[in-house]
Amino acid sequence: MNDALQKSYDVVIVGSGIAGGLVALRLGQAGKKVLVLEAGDPVSTNINAEMDRFYRTAAKVPESPYTPELLKDPATVPAGRPTVLSLSNSEDWRDPSKSYMIQTGTVPFSSTYERTGGGTSVHWLGTSLRLLPNDFKMEQYQPNWARWPNEINYTTLEKWYHEAEEEIGVSGSKEEQSYAGIVFSADYPMPAIPKSLIDQFIETAISGMKLYDTDLKVRSTPAARNSQPFKQRRTCAGNTNCIPICPIQAKYDPTITLRDAQATGKVDFLYRTVASEIVVGKNEQIDHVKYLQYGEDGKKAGEGQTPPATIFVIAAHAIETPRLLLMSKGDGKRPNGVANSSGQVGKNLMDHPMYVPWGLLPQSKYPYRGPLSTSGIEDLRDGAFRKERASFRIEIGNEGWNFAVGGDPNITTVDLVNGLNNSLVNPTYDALFGDGLVTRLRDVLTRQFRLGFLVEQEPDEKNRVMLATKHTDGLGLPRPEVYYSLSDYTIRGLAAAKKTADAIFARLNATEYTRIPDKEDPTAIELPPNESGRRERIRFMGAGHIIGTYRMGDNPKTSVVNSFQKSHDHNNLYLIGSGVFPTSATGNPTLTIAALCLRTADKIIQSLTTA
Amino acid sequence: MTEISRRALIAGATATAATTAFGSMLISPASLIAQPAPGAAVDPDKDAKVQFAKLSEALTGIDQSILTPNVDPFGMNAEVFAKAKAADASTLQTILNKFNGTAGGPPKSISQILGEDTKDESAKFLMRSIILAWYLGAWYAPQDLKKNFYSDKDPQHSYYSTRRYSKEVLIPHDVISPNAYTNCMVWRVAQAHPMGYSNLQFGYWGQEPPAAEMFIKPLPQDPPADPKKAVSK
Numbered sequence: 001m002n003d004a005l006q007k008s009y010d011v012v013i014v015g016s017g018i019a020g021g022l023v024a025l026r027l028g029q030a031g032k033k034v035l036v037l038e039a040g041d042p043v044s045t046n047i048n049a050e051m052d053r054f055y056r057t058a059a060k061v062p063e064s065p066y067t068p069e070l071l072k073d074p075a076t077v078p079a080g081r082p083t084v085l086s087l088s089n090s091e092d093w094r095d096p097s098k099s100y101m102i103q104t105g106t107v108p109f110s111s112t113y114e115r116t117g118g119g120t121s122v123h124w125l126g127t128s129l130r131l132l133p134n135d136f137k138m139e140q141y142q143p144n145w146a147r148w149p150n151e152i153n154y155t156t157l158e159k160w161y162h163e164a165e166e167e168i169g170v171s172g173s174k175e176e177q178s179y180a181g182i183v184f185s186a187d188y189p190m191p192a193i194p195k196s197l198i199d200q201f202i203e204t205a206i207s208g209m210k211l212y213d214t215d216l217k218v219r220s221t222p223a224a225r226n227s228q229p230f231k232q233r234r235t236c237a238g239n240t241n242c243i244p245i246c247p248i249q250a251k252y253d254p255t256i257t258l259r260d261a262q263a264t265g266k267v268d269f270l271y272r273t274v275a276s277e278i279v280v281g282k283n284e285q286i287d288h289v290k291y292l293q294y295g296e297d298g299k300k301a302g303e304g305q306t307p308p309a310t311i312f313v314i315a316a317h318a319i320e321t322p323r324l325l326l327m328s329k330g331d332g333k334r335p336n337g338v339a340n341s342s343g344q345v346g347k348n349l350m351d352h353p354m355y356v357p358w359g360l361l362p363q364s365k366y367p368y369r370g371p372l373s374t375s376g377i378e379d380l381r382d383g384a385f386r387k388e389r390a391s392f393r394i395e396i397g398n399e400g401w402n403f404a405v406g407g408d409p410n411i412t413t414v415d416l417v418n419g420l421n422n423s424l425v426n427p428t429y430d431a432l433f434g435d436g437l438v439t440r441l442r443d444v445l446t447r448q449f450r451l452g453f454l455v456e457q458e459p460d461e462k463n464r465v466m467l468a469t470k471h472t473d474g475l476g477l478p479r480p481e482v483y484y485s486l487s488d489y490t491i492r493g494l495a496a497a498k499k500t501a502d503a504i505f506a507r508l509n510a511t512e513y514t515r516i517p518d519k520e521d522p523t524a525i526e527l528p529p530n531e532s533g534r535r536e537r538i539r540f541m542g543a544g545h546i547i548g549t550y551r552m553g554d555n556p557k558t559s560v561v562n563s564f565q566k567s568h569d570h571n572n573l574y575l576i577g578s579g580v581f582p583t584s585a586t587g588n589p590t591l592t593i594a595a596l597c598l599r600t601a602d603k604i605i606q607s608l609t610t611a
Numbered sequence: 612m613t614e615i616s617r618r619a620l621i622a623g624a625t626a627t628a629a630t631t632a633f634g635s636m637l638i639s640p641a642s643l644i645a646q647p648a649p650g651a652a653v654d655p656d657k658d659a660k661v662q663f664a665k666l667s668e669a670l671t672g673i674d675q676s677i678l679t680p681n682v683d684p685f686g687m688n689a690e691v692f693a694k695a696k697a698a699d700a701s702t703l704q705t706i707l708n709k710f711n712g713t714a715g716g717p718p719k720s721i722s723q724i725l726g727e728d729t730k731d732e733s734a735k736f737l738m739r740s741i742i743l744a745w746y747l748g749a750w751y752a753p754q755d756l757k758k759n760f761y762s763d764k765d766p767q768h769s770y771y772s773t774r775r776y777s778k779e780v781l782i783p784h785d786v787i788s789p790n791a792y793t794n795c796m797v798w799r800v801a802q803a804h805p806m807g808y809s810n811l812q813f814g815y816w817g818q819e820p821p822a823a824e825m826f827i828k829p830l831p832q833d834p835p836a837d838p839k840k841a842v843s844k
Contacts, residue, residue, distance in 0.1 A: 054807060055789030058749060194817040227813070238816050240809035274683065368803035370816025398816065407781075409797045410747050413783060418756050419744050431760075433721060433742055438672035438800055442823060445801040 002293075005267035007550070009035045009309040010608055012289060012366050014275045014324065017119020018590060019577040019597045020204065020315030021257035022167065026601035028264030030380050032608055035268050035306060036261075037291055039079040039316070040116035041067045042271040043255040050245055059407070061085060062123040062244045066116050069440075070299070074100040078294040078474040079274050082112040082319075083199065087542075093522060101319070102468040102481040108522050109463075109484035111351050117271060120317060121590060123244040124374055124544070126223040126251045127395075128170045128591040130154075133181040133380045135585035141386040145459060146348070146582040149554045149563035154181065157595055162186050164594035165172055168252040169230040173223030176565045179219075180382045190227045191234065192220040196398045197365045198449050199375035205378075205508045211500055214379045218396070221376045224252035224590075227421070231256075238370040240399055251371075272301075274475055278312070278328040278338045278573075284314040286338075286573045292475045311572045311604055315597075318546040318579035319407040322346035322465045323480045324584030325550070325575075339567040344560050345550055346465040352454040352543035353486060355494055357501040358404035359512040360425075364446035367400035368409070373452075374398060380500065381586035390456040391495025391586050394500070400448035404514075409445055416441055424513045453497035454542040454543050457584045458489040465549055486525065486540070494526040498538055515539070545589050551582040564603045565596060576600055623724035643739030656692065659704075662711045663692045671709070671745045672739055673796050676744065676829040685794045687831050690787055691744045695737060699754060702733045732757065749784040756782065 010032040050065035053304035092098040093108040133154035203218035236250040281287030326337040377394035399409035424588040468481040517524035521531035553559025556568035567573040618695035668675040712718035802820040
């Protein structure tokens, strides 16, 4: 599955996720010669293998359709990655024989990523929100935080947001998404996905509700999901499976872009090819990338280096990109790695810590239907309170307790058949069968719902990616070591999220079933005392958003790349993806990744054309 | 039904009509289980499977015509039967004999069978495995269910006395097959569809699903054709 190489390329790209894929596509469309290195397996010719893997697996975690196989010792895997199962047990996150990342922090870094053709967004939800104008201007609230470059703000990015929406195909309503200063130069390419019954119920119940001096509204979430046939892909049929895989590719995923890139005839791919070192040549220009290759059997199969190229782009997401930069020590001449004169490479690791409360609605509103989420409450993403505590957005889930309890409807069904109470709906440990089981199970399943509060995380140098000193992967490369923690500012945001959740649940007349975690649960967070002086304890989860580890900025002393995602240190090196965000902001990052990368691609094409 | 339309059904062209409810529901994209060729060897478990379907109806609360439709390209009854037989053939036979009254004496209800269970409660846990296989398309072995349960009568050996309260129990299980996953019953009870498999129409999620009974009970029968009316060729 590796293409024959050209004698030279215009651009080499490491990583075939959404960032690398979009740059490869635009360059190929402009007639430039591109070589893409991908650590993982190639994109399948159809998704039957992935669907089969998914149907057969008992634990239907986000990684379940994709390779490499789960549950192998990461020391033996050539291109490993963190997995949900290695996080969900309270001991495994610190066990190097289970966890690919060596975690040394106070709490687990709780988001995972893929190393495979198409990258992590093969299993994204599809949420395509734009960031807010004030997200780019956090200095008004937090003058000490690192700033986005002057050239990157909502106004300059707006046309790139539109281009990204057109390229990947986003369904949305410009009217519903006009809040907090968001404006649109043009409509979304497709109309909004219809609201689910649960969205409609919540919308009615919270009508007129005000919190933190703000009116709350349920708004359909713009999503890379077809509400009409688009670019020869089908309309969404509500498979309720966006994570981990849409069986009909009505949800955009980057394998679509990779196919389009390949179709230009200008883009070559090397799969199972792990970049191991970026080699700097004359004048601090990148000369080539060294790589290791492995076979389908997972064993090392060779090594090599890229042919001559003008420009190099690293798009390996926000853990693997700093890892590669730090590994590139130039035979000891660069102890801090490549592109790291600021010392910021690997630092300021952020996620959106997520609080997920769940419960039963007072009436049947039929979850497990439609996309996993179709609406959210976006009104609390901005405000003067950002001086005191982190803000958040609210996602409404359509998948019952599937995500919340980690495996429903199985957990609840087993409870009611085998007389257990993991779900907490069976405190009398009833074991039912026949009509009694049907009635009781139907009553619970059709009323299940959950919310998700995605909280902005404060940037903190302490939270960082380094190289593990004692743990290597199957190719002998040092694995990433991660230190992660949540600051008081972020925890105050989680507290506000809990307070908001409680108020919404009360307004819905819902019964809450959110489990209070054990004190020993590593993801348990003690909140500051509430109004009655009580300290509540909640679990947080990772949102799958990996941010900040090679941030953009105008000052080369405190940032790694400029507004075009170009390294301050090396004139022909670009580092792209959510690793460039100096702040985590309040929206899912993918659309912003896409917008920034289309802007970068445009810049690269210009620079190749004038050269 | 004429001979022609029955052949068309077996060919799978209109398999949906044989399954149930509104519109098309659960056609598995995985391999359709082939009908046995004429003259193939007789299945020694043929009668047992028929009895098993009746037992499964009582255990699951879902009508037999849903579990084993007349035209059955999915063959879930055979799959679950095979799992149950492999797990504990003699207990399965005992249950079937009692339920169908084949061992002499009147047919017994599920509750009666539970009341007469052996000391090691093998019937109880095998029946629970069968229910979960139908509902979830996954096999939860009887011995694993037995290790993880709570009983007022036996708190000393019940799960909740030996584990911390808030430690959740995950009972190991294997998906029986993609076929079993995409045809299992829990989604019907939820008036939904299997996650990862839908042939519903765009936007359906904004509207109420069909009534609960439509998912688990047979469709009302069409009145028989009037033999006095001429059928146009």
